[in-house]
Amino acid sequence: MSTGVRTMRWLVGIGIISLIYFGWWFFANLRIGFPLLFWPLALSIGFKLLLVLHEWAHYVQVRVPVPPAYTPPVRRVDVMTTAFPGEPLDMIIHTLEAMQAIRYPHTSYLCDEGDDPVLRAACLRLGIIHVTRLVKTDAKAGNINHALQQATGEVCVVLDPDHAPTTDFLDQVMPYFEDERIGFVQVVQAYSNQAESLVARAAAEQTYHFYGPLMMGMNGYGTVQAIGANCTFRRAALDSIGGHAVGLTEDMHTAMCLHAAGWRSVYVPEIVSRGLVPASLAAFYSQQLKWSRGAFDLLFRVYPKLFTRFTWSQRIHYLVLPLYFFSGVIALLDLSIPLVSLGISQFPWLVSLNALIRHAFPLLGMALLIRFYAQRWMREPGEGGLHLAGGFLLVGTWWVYTLGFLYAVLGIQVPYLPTPKVGRKYNEWALALPNILFALLLLAACVHSQLVDATGYATSQYIITMMVVSVASAGVLLAATVMGLHRTVFHFMRELAKLPFRGMAMGLHRLQNKLGRLLAGSVSMYSLLIALIGVSSVFFFTYRQQQWLLQVPPEWLLNGGGNETHIGREATPTVDSDTEASTKWKIGLPFNSFQTSTINALTLPAIDPATRLPLQVYKLASKHQIMMITWTVSAQELQNANYWPQLVRQLMVVPGPLLLRPLLQSPSPDRYRRDWALMASTFRAAKVPNVLWVWTPEAADPLLKKFPGVANVNWMATPLVADTLSISFAELRRHLVSNLVNQVPVLLLAPPATGKLSTIANRIAWQYPEIKIVVFAAPKPSISTSPITLNSTNRSFN
Numbered sequence: 001m002s003t004g005v006r007t008m009r010w011l012v013g014i015g016i017i018s019l020i021y022f023g024w025w026f027f028a029n030l031r032i033g034f035p036l037l038f039w040p041l042a043l044s045i046g047f048k049l050l051l052v053l054h055e056w057a058h059y060v061q062v063r064v065p066v067p068p069a070y071t072p073p074v075r076r077v078d079v080m081t082t083a084f085p086g087e088p089l090d091m092i093i094h095t096l097e098a099m100q101a102i103r104y105p106h107t108s109y110l111c112d113e114g115d116d117p118v119l120r121a122a123c124l125r126l127g128i129i130h131v132t133r134l135v136k137t138d139a140k141a142g143n144i145n146h147a148l149q150q151a152t153g154e155v156c157v158v159l160d161p162d163h164a165p166t167t168d169f170l171d172q173v174m175p176y177f178e179d180e181r182i183g184f185v186q187v188v189q190a191y192s193n194q195a196e197s198l199v200a201r202a203a204a205e206q207t208y209h210f211y212g213p214l215m216m217g218m219n220g221y222g223t224v225q226a227i228g229a230n231c232t233f234r235r236a237a238l239d240s241i242g243g244h245a246v247g248l249t250e251d252m253h254t255a256m257c258l259h260a261a262g263w264r265s266v267y268v269p270e271i272v273s274r275g276l277v278p279a280s281l282a283a284f285y286s287q288q289l290k291w292s293r294g295a296f297d298l299l300f301r302v303y304p305k306l307f308t309r310f311t312w313s314q315r316i317h318y319l320v321l322p323l324y325f326f327s328g329v330i331a332l333l334d335l336s337i338p339l340v341s342l343g344i345s346q347f348p349w350l351v352s353l354n355a356l357i358r359h360a361f362p363l364l365g366m367a368l369l370i371r372f373y374a375q376r377w378m379r380e381p382g383e384g385g386l387h388l389a390g391g392f393l394l395v396g397t398w399w400v401y402t403l404g405f406l407y408a409v410l411g412i413q414v415p416y417l418p419t420p421k422v423g424r425k426y427n428e429w430a431l432a433l434p435n436i437l438f439a440l441l442l443l444a445a446c447v448h449s450q451l452v453d454a455t456g457y458a459t460s461q462y463i464i465t466m467m468v469v470s471v472a473s474a475g476v477l478l479a480a481t482v483m484g485l486h487r488t489v490f491h492f493m494r495e496l497a498k499l500p501f502r503g504m505a506m507g508l509h510r511l512q513n514k515l516g517r518l519l520a521g522s523v524s525m526y527s528l529l530i531a532l533i534g535v536s537s538v539f540f541f542t543y544r545q546q547q548w549l550l551q552v553p554p555e556w557l558l559n560g561g562g563n564e565t566h567i568g569r570e571a572t573p574t575v576d577s578d579t580e581a582s583t584k585w586k587i588g589l590p591f592n593s594f595q596t597s598t599i600n601a602l603t604l605p606a607i608d609p610a611t612r613l614p615l616q617v618y619k620l621a622s623k624h625q626i627m628m629i630t631w632t633v634s635a636q637e638l639q640n641a642n643y644w645p646q647l648v649r650q651l652m653v654v655p656g657p658l659l660l661r662p663l664l665q666s667p668s669p670d671r672y673r674r675d676w677a678l679m680a681s682t683f684r685a686a687k688v689p690n691v692l693w694v695w696t697p698e699a700a701d702p703l704l705k706k707f708p709g710v711a712n713v714n715w716m717a718t719p720l721v722a723d724t725l726s727i728s729f730a731e732l733r734r735h736l737v738s739n740l741v742n743q744v745p746v747l748l749l750a751p752p753a754t755g756k757l758s759t760i761a762n763r764i765a766w767q768y769p770e771i772k773i774v775v776f777a778a779p780k781p782s783i784s785t786s787p788i789t790l791n792s793t794n795r796s797f798n
Contacts, residue, residue, distance in 0.1 A: 018365075055370075100128065141254075163189075206390040219267045600626070628658075651688065
């Protein structure tokens, strides 16, 4: 085992720990927001984790084959390429000339579907056997199989007409056929036209990892993939499965049949030919539609038939490999989730951005580090880097992959056509329209979310998160669009060369290339880069936005999620002293990191917003203790237009989350709802992040006519034992409408209790799982307290 593989296994081990850490955090407490958005998000995250594990599994099994030490005997070899009407004749003739230049003894064939006279003459000149057919069935596979009926070699090489082999092509692959169990040998598929366009560069980037560490990992598992170009087959192996398999992805189909028949495969990581990568969106999308449709067809219709004949590694390989094209459906989900979320003001995952960074960053950092380290096995020096262009193009191909999936499910046929070999020099606006329209919809959703916020200010952090995701997604789609604007990009680069800052642009480009080469060969530098990103993220989200993070309530307080029951205690009001009045309260650590903060319930007869709040509120809040303030708002105060705006200015500077439980003295249910909505909308308009509303149903309102609506209520408070003012929880359960308890978490106002309060709270929540907070009243020495009883069950907790 090489040192590189040993180091990779250590890195992957740490990566798996970080993946388990993230997965445990995500699935142990799902934090479900809007279910119809959450479960697609969960599917997307699960799919990405699966692909990450698939990559890592190959990285730890990288194997470079070793040829025999002796010189093997010469075998009879047939070298074949194909020609299809409409393909450039110069390109095909160039490949024919390169075929004849191969040093190893061989016989060359051209499988010409069009029986072109120019190609026939070229074959006659070069000494190549020209083969054509009258009945043109099974596309490329049928063309090759027809030529195989005339060929007599022990080994058969299949080349694409755009892939010109080097003179030592067969010298590199033939030694491995000394093992009679080897059915085919695959070599690297490299390209010569990456610089032709942005599409060509991006399409080539998507292949670097596949033909580097991934295929070398397949060597270790016995799952090497046959590629339609540059693959060398043992003739006996092809004959054993009835010839080259047919289909849109005939190469993958052939490899599946050979592996199912027990033949082994080898990947030789040597560049012994160069071809053409698609240089336009039309060519790339045509290729990817054909591949995705064919791959899903193999998964749905061929894989089940061959399953029992595969080894376990081959079963997993041929199950996961076609799922690469399912990334189109996943990308569609990723783009649709923020769009729908901002459109309907519902949020899939109730988690703060701070918590997401804290739990996901270790996995993200290790994934980047592992991927960068795997670049040591790439085949050419220029293949290192972030490969952003390939990623942008992959996301921009979402609609093509989605069509391929739907076509496979519905059985819609896609004609087998060779990938266009000539790039386009004009702008491909029509093919970019799906990405342009989706980008505009995402940006419009961001504007809409700012104009209409129906969920309340308490969820504004989720709006910001969805807006960030939407803007980033729109940027990626527009970047993929730019790749298809060939003429515009050409003119831009030409004008850039004339501008005064051309030297600076070229200098940055050279610096980027030098850093890319340096980083591609240095794990320590990548580790430093990731560390710098982490420090920058922490700085940005804590220091620069400290005031916001300090005031945003923790996740459980926002949604009542989780299985924990939180405890609150009644706080006794104190009189402010002169010393306290001069105290300046410092803001401490973010409340997001305190998942079990103490809740102090403070009851005030009234709040005069024109004067300072009691310093007790600031004092307790500065100790990371959440405050719940109960006070009565008289009818006269409700009629005062300045009451709520003045109160906003008082409460928004409190250094921590606040649960506000106002008791409105409104004359009627309709007026009550209007007064409550006015109160909530005033705070919402002021973007106050730290306030949550607690509503208490009244005994005189058993049908909950005063309920202000889910958008204006975060918690519902009710006492355990009914009194003359409030409805008991048992009564509340009987009178609930529209599953209110399932939409609004419940805060229980409990009488004084002796014993361990956490035990009592947990036993209450066990009987009533809707209850997420239990606030115990302070003992009053002058009044005898009764034991807490759960709904007449005679269960005493004294």
